[in-house]
Amino acid sequence: MKEINFRAEHNGRVYNVASRLPKIIRHPRYRGWHKTQGYIMRLVTEHPYSNKRGYVPEHRLVMEQYLGRFLGPNEKIHHRDQNRENNDFDNLELFGGQAKHASDHLRGKRNNHGQFIAIEPIFSELKFRLFNKNTKTTYIYSLAALIGKTFRKGQFEFRGRFTGLEDKNGREIYEGDILEDDEGEIVKIKYGNGVFYTSLIRVGFTGIDTDEGLNCLSHQILDLTSRVIGNIYENPDLIPKHLP
Numbered sequence: 001m002k003e004i005n006f007r008a009e010h011n012g013r014v015y016n017v018a019s020r021l022p023k024i025i026r027h028p029r030y031r032g033w034h035k036t037q038g039y040i041m042r043l044v045t046e047h048p049y050s051n052k053r054g055y056v057p058e059h060r061l062v063m064e065q066y067l068g069r070f071l072g073p074n075e076k077i078h079h080r081d082q083n084r085e086n087n088d089f090d091n092l093e094l095f096g097g098q099a100k101h102a103s104d105h106l107r108g109k110r111n112n113h114g115q116f117i118a119i120e121p122i123f124s125e126l127k128f129r130l131f132n133k134n135t136k137t138t139y140i141y142s143l144a145a146l147i148g149k150t151f152r153k154g155q156f157e158f159r160g161r162f163t164g165l166e167d168k169n170g171r172e173i174y175e176g177d178i179l180e181d182d183e184g185e186i187v188k189i190k191y192g193n194g195v196f197y198t199s200l201i202r203v204g205f206t207g208i209d210t211d212e213g214l215n216c217l218s219h220q221i222l223d224l225t226s227r228v229i230g231n232i233y234e235n236p237d238l239i240p241k242h243l244p
Contacts (some may be wrong), residue, residue, distance in 0.1 A: 002058065002087065004042060006065045015046040015070075017061070033058070038084035049073070059087045063094055129174045131157040131233070138234070140172075159233050163189060163196045167227045178238050179226040188232055188239065201239060 004019040019033075019042050033042050033055075040058040048070060050056050059077045064070055066089055071077075078093040079086060126143040133155055140162075160175030167173055175191040178201070187198040230238050 002062060004044065004058075004061045004065060006068065008064065008068060008070050010048040010070050013048075015048060017047050017064070018045045019043065019061070035085075040085060040087065059084075059092055062087050062089055063092055127162040127172075129159040129161075129176070129231075131159050133157060140174075159231070160189075161191065168225060169227055171228050173228060174231070176232045177228050178230045178232065178235060180229045181227075182225045186229075186238065187226075 002019075004017065006017050008015055008017065033040060035041065041055040042058045042061055043054055044050060044056050044061070047054075047056050047061075049060075057077075059079065060071055063077055071094075076095045078095060080091050080093055083091070127140050128143075128146070129138060130141055131138045138159060160177070163173045163175065165173045167179060173179070173189060175189050175196065177189045178186060179189070179198070180186045184202075185200070186202040187200055190197045190199050229235070232239060
């Protein structure tokens with residue numbers, strides 16, 4: 001186990017944080033730590049954010065020991081290799097809030113080709129666009145909302161998952177969306193093999209609608225000039241029906 005031993009201040013009080021074993025071992029298998037949802041939880045002597053039993057996630061303790069301060073409730077830690085038990089410091093990445101943390105999971109980490117790999121863990125921020133066949137309306141649902149409610153079988157039609165990106169106007173971009181940049185180039189967002197893509201539809205006034213112009217979706221491709229102008233379900237007129 002990693003050695004956890006540091007001092008940090010919180011609200012004017014200095015805490016001596018150290019991983020410890022209880023003086024009385026009540027069970028031969030009790031080690032002063034346990035796992036919760038794959039995360040290692042450590043029993044600490046003092047910590048302002050420990051749970052009711054006195055435990056704190058080990059990955060947060062490792063980051064706090066390195067920084068020499070406590071992490072705030074809105075600061076989250078991402079495991080780069082997706083292994084929740086690998087709490088080596090080089091495997092940990094600090095984020096300022098849950099939204100940013102979740103978007104990183106949705107995109108995955110960029111590989112050498114600039115791709116955003118869409119790893120899909122169970123996070124409440126994972127969102128889907130669904131068409132309600134009963135009301136004939138389209139809504140965005142978080143995974144938490146879908147899990148927490150009961151819907152009639154076949155009530156929804158799937159209309160794309162959230163990419164984790166926004167267009168230049170701050171509008172969220174979903175699979176199936178159609179985007180146009182300032183130069184009139186139009187693309188549609190596709191998803192396959194865990195990666196989001198842009199498929200070129202039109203250059204200027206020339207409709208091509210072909211995957212020959214397919215690129216991995218990234219901030220470089222969007223270049224902060226693209227805006228969502230529709231989607232393939234509600235605006236099929238934006239997609240050429242045949243090659244010129």
